[in-house]
Amino acid sequence: MMLKDLKRFMRTQKLKKWRDVVQPNPFYFDGLENLCDRIHPSVQWLKVSDIKEVSHDTKLYRLVPTRSTKVLAPFRAGQYIGLMVEINGVRTSRAFSLVSSPNQLAYYELGIKRKEGGFVSPYFLDNVKVGDVFEATEPLGNFYYNRIFHGSNLVFIAGGSGITPFISILRDISERVVPLNVWLFFGCLTEKDILFREELENILARRPNIKVNYILSEAGDEWTGECGFISKDIISKFIGSIDDKYFYIVGNRPMYRFVLDELEALGVPRHRIAHEAFGVPDDITEVEGWPKEVDKSNKIQITVDMRRSGRIDREVIEAVSGEPILNSLERAKIKEIIINTGCRSGECALCRTKLISGKVFVPPEVVIREADIANNFIHPCTSYPLSDMHLDLSLT
């Protein structure tokens, strides 16, 4: 009996010793919570460290982490960040694709093109200087290469500043020598509007599996390349068969519509096409489904409930039908209220808000989760007020 007990005791001691041996964590792992925070920080503070002219209307901004952010969140080539800006007391945001390579996190780069009549991009190009600090979201978006679904033959179609996510993706493919075949169509107005041309030519020189075709819609006499729009004829001439190819489109709405029709005419199935379209249409009344009887200058009253200093307050703000509700909320500068935003395209759901009453119009391409629809949540960034309404911001 004694011997049995002794053996059992020794076994227990051995097991205890084994349990007490703590394996050191790998150098990059300092706890699950810290790792999650680094990958999905609630906010990133970024400082402009360099600004470079890319073309007559586009600048490249390099952003480094401030002391409070320390390290930048990793991203997948093709993703974007939402950048907060305050212009004349109005706090707003815009989504910008990351241009830099995801294989280094010393800095992010954003290419920002001036939009004539725009609110944020002219401010950026004219006022932002080295040393300025911005609040930003974590990298967001689903526009990136997926090995399982996209295959190894990729067709990228970019219009104007829509080239920016592709630059990051091409840098990634080129740096990691990923065995993919890529055909890039880059549509611009004139030769001087071809952004990142030097970078593209460098990649082409090193990677024969990547090919570029520039198409100019307002080409000068000296231009010997393709002219016009990215039509089905130009596409099939360059890529041959559409079989086994996956298509990505980035550009403004008219360009996207045009290219989509051309791809459909070529027989490309819809599930083989991905697209990224930031922002809202310039004129919502031209979007399919807009109720023709509603004038875009219709004045709307929005009653807003919000939690302020621990109690629920109510305010009434002015809006117009032809503008997203988010713009009116931001312009109203409601004290102590900050609405989270990222994409401003109805995709990230950061701005989701409870609609208590009223009617909104949402462009047909915006996809809202069924649970949000069932519970009357809207995305104010892509919702246009059609009637007086009541919103509950106390839940955001």
Ligand code: FES
């Ligand atoms: S900001 Fe992304 S859904 Fe509104």
